[in-house]
Amino acid sequence: MAAVSVASAELPPPPPQDGETLSNIPQTLSGEDCKKQRIQRPKSKNAEKCTVKCVNTCIRSGDGEGPINIRRFQRFGWHIDRIQVTVSCFFVTRQNTIFQQPTPHKHSSFSSENNNQMGEAAEQARGFHMTTTRKQVITAALPLQDHWLPLSNLDLLLPPLDVNVCFCYKKPLNITNTVAHETLKTALAETLVSYYAFAGEVVTNPTGEPEILCNNRGVDFVEAGADVELRELNLYDPDESIAKLVPIKKHGVIAIQVTQLKCGSIVVGCTFDHRVADAYSMNMFLLSWAEIARSDGPISCVPSFRRSLLNPRRPLIVDSSIDQIFMPVTSLPPPQETTNPENLLASRIYYIKADALEELQTLASSSKNSKRTKLESFSAFLWKLVAEHAAKDPVPSKTSKLGIVVDGRRRLMEQENKTYFGNVLSIPFGGQRIDDLISKPLSWVTEEVHRFLERSVTKEHFLNLIDWVETRRPTPAVSRIYGDGSDNGPAFVVSSGRSFPVTQVDFGWGSPVFGTYHFPWGGSAGYVMPMPSAVEDGDWMVYLLLTKGQLKFIEEEASHVLKPIDNDYLKI
Numbered sequence: 001m002a003a004v005s006v007a008s009a010e011l012p013p014p015p016p017q018d019g020e021t022l023s024n025i026p027q028t029l030s031g032e033d034c035k036k037q038r039i040q041r042p043k044s045k046n047a048e049k050c051t052v053k054c055v056n057t058c059i060r061s062g063d064g065e066g067p068i069n070i071r072r073f074q075r076f077g078w079h080i081d082r083i084q085v086t087v088s089c090f091f092v093t094r095q096n097t098i099f100q101q102p103t104p105h106k107h108s109s110f111s112s113e114n115n116n117q118m119g120e121a122a123e124q125a126r127g128f129h130m131t132t133t134r135k136q137v138i139t140a141a142l143p144l145q146d147h148w149l150p151l152s153n154l155d156l157l158l159p160p161l162d163v164n165v166c167f168c169y170k171k172p173l174n175i176t177n178t179v180a181h182e183t184l185k186t187a188l189a190e191t192l193v194s195y196y197a198f199a200g201e202v203v204t205n206p207t208g209e210p211e212i213l214c215n216n217r218g219v220d221f222v223e224a225g226a227d228v229e230l231r232e233l234n235l236y237d238p239d240e241s242i243a244k245l246v247p248i249k250k251h252g253v254i255a256i257q258v259t260q261l262k263c264g265s266i267v268v269g270c271t272f273d274h275r276v277a278d279a280y281s282m283n284m285f286l287l288s289w290a291e292i293a294r295s296d297g298p299i300s301c302v303p304s305f306r307r308s309l310l311n312p313r314r315p316l317i318v319d320s321s322i323d324q325i326f327m328p329v330t331s332l333p334p335p336q337e338t339t340n341p342e343n344l345l346a347s348r349i350y351y352i353k354a355d356a357l358e359e360l361q362t363l364a365s366s367s368k369n370s371k372r373t374k375l376e377s378f379s380a381f382l383w384k385l386v387a388e389h390a391a392k393d394p395v396p397s398k399t400s401k402l403g404i405v406v407d408g409r410r411r412l413m414e415q416e417n418k419t420y421f422g423n424v425l426s427i428p429f430g431g432q433r434i435d436d437l438i439s440k441p442l443s444w445v446t447e448e449v450h451r452f453l454e455r456s457v458t459k460e461h462f463l464n465l466i467d468w469v470e471t472r473r474p475t476p477a478v479s480r481i482y483g484d485g486s487d488n489g490p491a492f493v494v495s496s497g498r499s500f501p502v503t504q505v506d507f508g509w510g511s512p513v514f515g516t517y518h519f520p521w522g523g524s525a526g527y528v529m530p531m532p533s534a535v536e537d538g539d540w541m542v543y544l545l546l547t548k549g550q551l552k553f554i555e556e557e558a559s560h561v562l563k564p565i566d567n568d569y570l571k572i
Helices: 043-059 119-127 177-194 279-291 320-324 354-364 372-393 434-439 443-456 457-470 549-558
Strands: 087-091 130-138 148-151 161-168 203-204 210-214 219-226 254-261 265-272 327-329 345-352 399-404 431-435 476-478 492-495 514-518 526-532 540-547
Touching: 119 148, 130 177, 161 279, 161 345, 177 219, 177 254, 177 265, 203 320, 210 476, 219 431, 265 279, 320 457, 327 457, 345 354, 345 434, 345 549, 354 372, 354 443, 354 457, 372 434, 372 443, 372 492, 372 549, 399 434, 431 434, 457 476, 514 540, 540 549
Parallel strands: 087 161, 219 254, 399 492, 492 526
Antiparallel strands: 087 265, 130 219, 148 210, 161 265, 161 514, 203 210, 254 265, 327 476, 345 540, 399 431, 526 540
């Protein structure tokens, strides 16, 4: 996001829909675009010989057969005070442990009905305790030569934010907990050979910009336990549940925590640095980790760190239109304090049934225009709701803004480079009068969404953005939708996770029953991510980070569309 956004991701998706290309997620991660043979068993003799032969030449731009394939370019990066957020993953296995950790602050719910969404057991579980049982550092299975990997100009649009993503699995029946833990750690070590940036550290270069020191420092891997059962977790309120089950990343680029629940379930939390990877990149990592854990053979997608794909043009071409979307952080207004609890941001998770999405798409598509995507239709629907809530304020705002995160891989890169690892994002947005958003039909609002998006889903837009960043370095920049301040009316960003691989990150004990992103980033703008449901094909899970007042209003006015997640729906 920010470009403070948890960027989006894509995978062997549910069958793609016409026009559904505005997501910031890959179209496929099935391996169709990754046919080149690579060494996938890093402990083999063949891999050893290759590493000895090609480590040095790879760093000098060689195309070695082995696991390292990087090139040396000008260094990019920047540094600002760190903000922290997180991504969690749930896996379900078995173990008996006792846990202890300070209870986090509680977030009030919006109605007695919603307080009971996860049942009375969830109410009792609000204060569950955590205990850390073991800490390790997992390094890549093969030694890697230390080197520096620059951040691209598009990476430099991200402030230092950490992000969380999560998957929930039912208890495995075919392996023990010990085997499950060792499988995760062994597979992680092998995965880090290809994804060596995740085993490094973000450091500051002499110009004050960040870059990645690929030194195989390793990944902090924490094993913990919680005195709570899976079905007792209040997943509707991730600030209360997921936030306690993900690691606080203190070192490195990514941290992982595996938590045993008293029912035998496992929660795996992953916290990664958004400056290094968007959700597309994270999804590739998760899929590769799962493929290696299952011993499925060569990983389907080998990451590319070829930064030259995002080099600025020579000579630079300056397009003033980018000034309308991004701005230097030196132009940010001072942070505004919120005294009204209704204006504090909170996270909630809902589901939308497939038939409700179809009806919404039909209502959002006027007879005069082509059918709009579900993403555009849902974003417009939510925009109208946020505007209606804003109009009820004693001093109502005059305008509201909506941004949508766009992935640039399809626009910038050839098919063989779709496995690029890093951030390739932009956040175009539009602003409209509150009165118009309320009085005009949904189809009109959807057309406004489509209009501001189509200007930014082009190759030229991303090339202009790369050049724009180059002209302002080393001063960092940020999306204007995050920086204009709430005085200008409510603003939120939608980051499509429709191809989030919720059913494909299988480590050998079955597909997950639940998955979500968690991004309580702490700014004034909201964040929304729709994702596929692991329960029913065509359904969506939707992560909402909005103000408590907005969430309460949405639950009152749109309960026929957005339904709080509960155990009955998840079948746990």
